[in-house]
Amino acid sequence: MTTTTPTTPGTAPAATAKISVRDVRKTFALRNEEFVALDGVSLDIADNEFVTVVGPSGCGKSTLMNILAGLEEPTSGRALVDGAEVSGPGPERGVIFQQYALFPWLTVRKNIEFGLKVAGLGRAERRERAEHFIRLVGLEQFADALPKMLSGGMKQRCAIARAYAVDPSILLMDEPFGALDALTRVNLQEQLLDTWSRERRTVMFITHDVDEAVFLARRVVVMAARPGRIYDVVDVDLPYPRTEEVRLSPEFAALRNRVWHSVYHQAPASAGR
Amino acid sequence: MTASSTDLTRGGPPAGAPDPALAPPGAGRGRRRPSRRATLRLLNAVSIVGGIGVWWLLALSGFQFPTPPEVASKAVELWANGTLPEDVLASLGRVLTGFLLGSLVAVPVGFLMGWYTVARGLLEPWIQFFRTIPPLALLPLVLVLMGIGELPKIFVIFLAAFLACVISTYQGVVGVDRTLINAARVLGAKDGTIFLKVVVPASTPFILVGMRVGLGSAWATLVAAELLAAQAGLGYRMQQAQLYYDIATIFVGIVAIGVLGLVMDRLLLLAETKLTGWQERR
Numbered sequence: 168m169t170t171t172t173p174t175t176p177g178t179a180p181a182a183t184a185k186i187s188v189r190d191v192r193k194t195f196a197l198r199n200e201e202f203v204a205l206d207g208v209s210l211d212i213a214d215n216e217f218v219t220v221v222g223p224s225g226c227g228k229s230t231l232m233n234i235l236a237g238l239e240e241p242t243s244g245r246a247l248v249d250g251a252e253v254s255g256p257g258p259e260r261g262v263i264f265q266q267y268a269l270f271p272w273l274t275v276r277k278n279i280e281f282g283l284k285v286a287g288l289g290r291a292e293r294r295e296r297a298e299h300f301i302r303l304v305g306l307e308q309f310a311d312a313l314p315k316m317l318s319g320g321m322k323q324r325c326a327i328a329r330a331y332a333v334d335p336s337i338l339l340m341d342e343p344f345g346a347l348d349a350l351t352r353v354n355l356q357e358q359l360l361d362t363w364s365r366e367r368r369t370v371m372f373i374t375h376d377v378d379e380a381v382f383l384a385r386r387v388v389v390m391a392a393r394p395g396r397i398y399d400v401v402d403v404d405l406p407y408p409r410t411e412e413v414r415l416s417p418e419f420a421a422l423r424n425r426v427w428h429s430v431y432h433q434a435p436a437s438a439g440r
Numbered sequence: 441m442t443a444s445s446t447d448l449t450r451g452g453p454p455a456g457a458p459d460p461a462l463a464p465p466g467a468g469r470g471r472r473r474p475s476r477r478a479t480l481r482l483l484n485a486v487s488i489v490g491g492i493g494v495w496w497l498l499a500l501s502g503f504q505f506p507t508p509p510e511v512a513s514k515a516v517e518l519w520a521n522g523t524l525p526e527d528v529l530a531s532l533g534r535v536l537t538g539f540l541l542g543s544l545v546a547v548p549v550g551f552l553m554g555w556y557t558v559a560r561g562l563l564e565p566w567i568q569f570f571r572t573i574p575p576l577a578l579l580p581l582v583l584v585l586m587g588i589g590e591l592p593k594i595f596v597i598f599l600a601a602f603l604a605c606v607i608s609t610y611q612g613v614v615g616v617d618r619t620l621i622n623a624a625r626v627l628g629a630k631d632g633t634i635f636l637k638v639v640v641p642a643s644t645p646f647i648l649v650g651m652r653v654g655l656g657s658a659w660a661t662l663v664a665a666e667l668l669a670a671q672a673g674l675g676y677r678m679q680q681a682q683l684y685y686d687i688a689t690i691f692v693g694i695v696a697i698g699v700l701g702l703v704m705d706r707l708l709l710l711a712e713t714k715l716t717g718w719q720e721r722r
Contacts, residue, residue, distance in 0.1 A: 238622055258628035268623035272641045272718040281637070282627035315720040333627060 184211035184247075185369045186235060186337065191244035193230050193395075203394035204230040208244070210388060210397060212369055214336075219372045219384035221430055227395025228373045232339050235371065236262045248337065258282060261330030261368075265342040267322040269314040275325050276301065276310045282333035300328040303362060320351040327359065331366060340372045344379065356382055360409055377427045381419065382409055389429040399429040506688040511695070514688035523677065528696060530672040531662060534590065538597025539658040543651050545598075546605035550647070553606070554613025555635070567606060575600040575657075576664050583669060593665045600661040604654035605647065612646025613639055645716040652708050659701050 193205040204227040212218050220228045233239040234246050237256040246253045248260065256262075269278050279297040288296070301310050304324040314322055323343055330338060344352045356379060363370060374380050380387045384403050391398035403422055405413050413419055492508055499505035506514070518524040552559035553567075575596040586592040616639050624634045666675025674693045681689035 236622075236626055238625070256622075256626040256628070258626075260626065262623070262626040264619055264623065266619050268617075268619040270620060270623075270638065270641070271720060272644075281624070281629075285624075285628045285633060313718050315718065329627070 185214040186212040187247040189245040191241040206394035215367045217370045219380040220388045221380040222390030226390040226392040261335035263340040304328045337369045511691040515692045535662045539601040542598045542601025550609025553610040600657040601654035605650035608650025612643030616642045648712040
């Protein structure tokens with residue numbers, strides 16, 4: 168359990184970084200007032216690393232993800248992926264949204280094929296790839312069902328398969344399990360790690376759930392609000408695969424307490440819900 | 441994948457659970473249990489038969505109504521001598537031409553307004569202005585400008601259908617979930633693809649609701665336009681019958697208009713169910 172110094176949190180040698188955020192600031196105009204969503208955020212994520220970002224609401228964690236996804240631009244500072252500045256969304260960065268964002272008029276299979284069709288893949292190849300990812304997330308029985316027939320957990324599995332299908336090297340996940348009940352959530356966490364271990368990707372996973380943050384990540388980035396900034400970075404030295412044993416271990420509990428403290432007892436009174 | 445089995449059983453499709461809750465735009469007719477549906481159908485039938493019975497009683501008790509058999513034989517007579525088919529064709533031709541043209545123009549215009557700020561800024565004031573005027577109120581002007589042929593009638597019907605459909609389409613496009621657009625963008629879709637593969641399907645329910653409202657509006661406008669100026673058509677026939685105190689013919693006209701309107705509405709409803717069955721009913 169090590170922590171980098173608070174002044175340059177999360178900064179690793181830039182040469183190895185898959186994702187590199189440099190002194191990013193993002194402000195919004197809010198009725199004549201300037202709202203600082205992100206201030207001086209710097210973060211490096213290594214190739215194939217699983218990083219979770221946790222923090223109170225309003226800490227700018229979703230804004231940070233949107234900047235990396237290319238859906239928003241930083242007011243100042245730079246966001247780099249593979250050393251190149253992010254300009255707009257791209258298929259090398261898959262995004263999974265909290266609201267699933269499945270196209271309701273397309274079946275599970277067609278949803279998963281959407282990105283492949285955009286990429287110009289032929290019919291046979293699309294089918295084959297979609298089939299692979301349908302199996303990977305265990306939705307074989309529902310391949311031709313419309314999203315309205317699926318439970319929340321199944322919808323999110325479909326969204327994960329859709330993101331995976333276009334073969335992104337990075338997965339950006341914005342509270343993907345936030346709307347699910349606790350049981351489904353734990354199932355999906357295990358499944359996500361299982362999928363990740365078989366198809367390695369660089370993952371940035373946003374959550375407000377401390378348990379989830381510690382269970383999934385190799386590194387937990389704790390953010391603070393007003394202004395949105397990185398408050399702490401906690402290394403999670405627990406072995407993968409993360410089993411139930413790991414989840415119930417004293418080491419896990421210790422890390423969880425540490426992150427919990429960081430999230431809920433932040434130095435200025437800006438924390439807490 | 442140990443998790444999947446638990447999740448599948450836990451969260452399968454709601455087994456046969458009826459969902460009579462409020463549906464998204466226009467799709468109100470929910471699926472109910474067969475027994476309940478049968479009861480409804482039975483009540484419908486009872487209501488129709490009862491209504492005709494009341495009509496009959498009124499006619500027999502000295503009210504100036506033709507009896508149902510009189511109206512039926514009048515309908516047969518008008519059909520046999522070719523008047524009714526001619527009128528129906530004339531009216532249907534007008535309403536369908538006006539309605540189809542109106543919808544055909546409304547959909548692209550609605551999309552333009554929803555998608556481009558410039559188009560919205562330029563078109564919205566005019567559409568909002570004309571929307572407050574019943575198309576029939578324009579008929580005097582249209583008659584003066586376009587003469588008394590088919591053109592003015594089709595034009596006002598076109599306007600009625602267009603205005604109803606354009607607003608609805610526009611609202612559909614504006615209301616497309618941003619997350620879906622973002623989801624398409626992060627999957628690599630460019631503007632053209634997003635428009636065709638996301639915005640168009642997402643606004644289809646709104647377009648169809650607009651078309652149904654437009655059809656009702658077109659039908660109402662048609663009959664009124666025919667009452668004022670026509671040489672054939674159901675409205676014209678009723679107007680003529682009024683001159684000769686031929687109430688049975690007026691009844692035939694009313695029933696024909698009602699039945700035709702109902703049939704067209706059902707056809708659109710069928711299209712709606714086919715095209716927008718993917719909607720989640722909340």
